Amino acid sequence: MPVVHDIPLSLKSGEVLRREGFMGYSKVRPEIRILIRELLAIVQKAHLLEPAIAYEIYTIIEIRQRQLFLAGKPLIPDLSLPSLLPQAKELAVAVCTIGPRLEKQVTDYTSQGEPLRGMLLDGIGSAAVDSLMEEACKLITSEALSRGYEASSPISPGMLGLPITEQWQLLKLVPAQEIGVSLTSAGIMVPRKSVSLVIGIGPRMAKWTRAEVCARCHLKKTCPYRISA
Numbered sequence: 001m002p003v004v005h006d007i008p009l010s011l012k013s014g015e016v017l018r019r020e021g022f023m024g025y026s027k028v029r030p031e032i033r034i035l036i037r038e039l040l041a042i043v044q045k046a047h048l049l050e051p052a053i054a055y056e057i058y059t060i061i062e063i064r065q066r067q068l069f070l071a072g073k074p075l076i077p078d079l080s081l082p083s084l085l086p087q088a089k090e091l092a093v094a095v096c097t098i099g100p101r102l103e104k105q106v107t108d109y110t111s112q113g114e115p116l117r118g119m120l121l122d123g124i125g126s127a128a129v130d131s132l133m134e135e136a137c138k139l140i141t142s143e144a145l146s147r148g149y150e151a152s153s154p155i156s157p158g159m160l161g162l163p164i165t166e167q168w169q170l171l172k173l174v175p176a177q178e179i180g181v182s183l184t185s186a187g188i189m190v191p192r193k194s195v196s197l198v199i200g201i202g203p204r205m206a207k208w209t210r211a212e213v214c215a216r217c218h219l220k221k222t223c224p225y226r227i228s229a
């Protein structure tokens with residue numbers, strides 16, 4: 001099962017600000033922008049990001065009664081995933097993490113009485129996870145192209161078509177422990193700045209933008225991180 005380390009991440013300032021929850025980027029106070037720049041430099045200098053991806057690509061042997069069967073095992077007894085990926089021949093499953101170091105620094109800032117620094121660094125970590133997820137999509141798209149197929153847009157637990165409870169199942173399908181990712185008894189990923197996803201591989205795969213995902217999300221009216229079309 002493939003594991004990839006040392007993935008270069010590009011953190012765009014707009015994405016970092018969105019993940020800080022600043023909807024009107026132009027209204028962000030200059031001192032906050034300066035602090036974010038300072039924290040980005042610290043992230044780089046102190047090597048707070050240790051991005052890693054563990055993934056596996058499974059052949060779909062059957063789609064029956066709204067279930068996907070991978071090598072004889074039923075996956076995801078949900079109503080929507082097969083209808084989102086009806087043409088899929090294979091299913092890529094990936095777990096991505098930026099590791100525990102940034103998270104520990106966030107805790108340190110907060111316990112040292114610097115909650116603003118902690119909050120802003122946490123947002124940088126979330127932007128880094130988003131960027132890592134894009135790298136995972138590029139990796140799987142290139143695997144799909146090498147097989148003469150397309151890759152769908154990613155679906156993560158909690159999104160339409162993949163219940164959050166399927167997180168357990170997904171982590172059994174990739175070598176998550178090799179990149180240090182596990183689940184607590186409550187189903188929370190550790191390190192917290194981690195994400196799991198599936199991508200359909202086959203002819204004519206469905207694609208959607210992140211703005212379209214937000215438009216369908218039940219939190220779209222209140223979520224400070226939503227992306228508008």
Ligand code: SF4
Pocket residue numbers: 213214215217218219220223224225226227
């Ligand atoms: S609106 Fe929903 S999908 Fe969009 S960022 Fe917020 S929680 Fe995520």
